[in-house]
Amino acid sequence: MINIIAAIGENNELGYKNNLLCYLPRDLKHFKELTSGHTVIMGSKTWESLPKKPLPNRKNIVLTRKNIQIDGAEVVNTKDEIFEIIKKEEKDVFIIGGASIYELFLPYADKLYLTKIVSNFFADVWFPTIDYEKWEVSDIEFVSKDEKNEYDIYFKTLTKKR
């Protein structure tokens, strides 16, 4: 199963200057809980943006067109190579961004784990448009802002309609 996980603003904002929109420890905890023990797949810019690499307790896969090796990650050069990896996986994989990788895999995803941040942000990358005819909301949880988390958020799970 292919899962996509992302935290987005009210207008699908994803990031700015190769960084996340904001620091939300509650969402990072959610991300860690869902992805730990799984394979995570990301674009090279998202890899570069990680403050701590590789993401621990996860197999890190990085998509790039460059012929490079990366310490702590498996490098792949094409979408097809990723599909080969996914086929061999016994567990779910998580597509963790950024914008160009979400765009590539949204048509093939089975589940979307979206953290909807209740705010607008200045952004230079956006999550691709979701065709809600194809998806149903299977779970939704509201988490109120607090002293450590500046914004209200919704954890939304969308499942592809069969």
Ligand SMILES: NC(=O)c1ccc[n+]([C@@H]2O[C@H](COP(=O)([O-])OP(=O)(O)OC[C@H]3O[C@@H](n4cnc5c(N)ncnc54)[C@H](OP(=O)(O)O)[C@@H]3O)[C@@H](O)[C@H]2O)c1
């Ligand atoms: N809000 C969230 O949940 C979230 C999650 C993740 C990332 N982000 C944000 O998203 C932004 C990064 O997104 P982005 O779209 O700029 O970059 P990205 O998707 O992380 O990485 C783009 C790179 O991936 C490689 N790539 C893309 N398509 C490819 C293909 N078909 N074949 C081979 N390689 C391919 C290329 O690497 P090379 O240039 O090395 O060839 C390309 O430059 C940052 O602001 C980050 O903070 C947000």
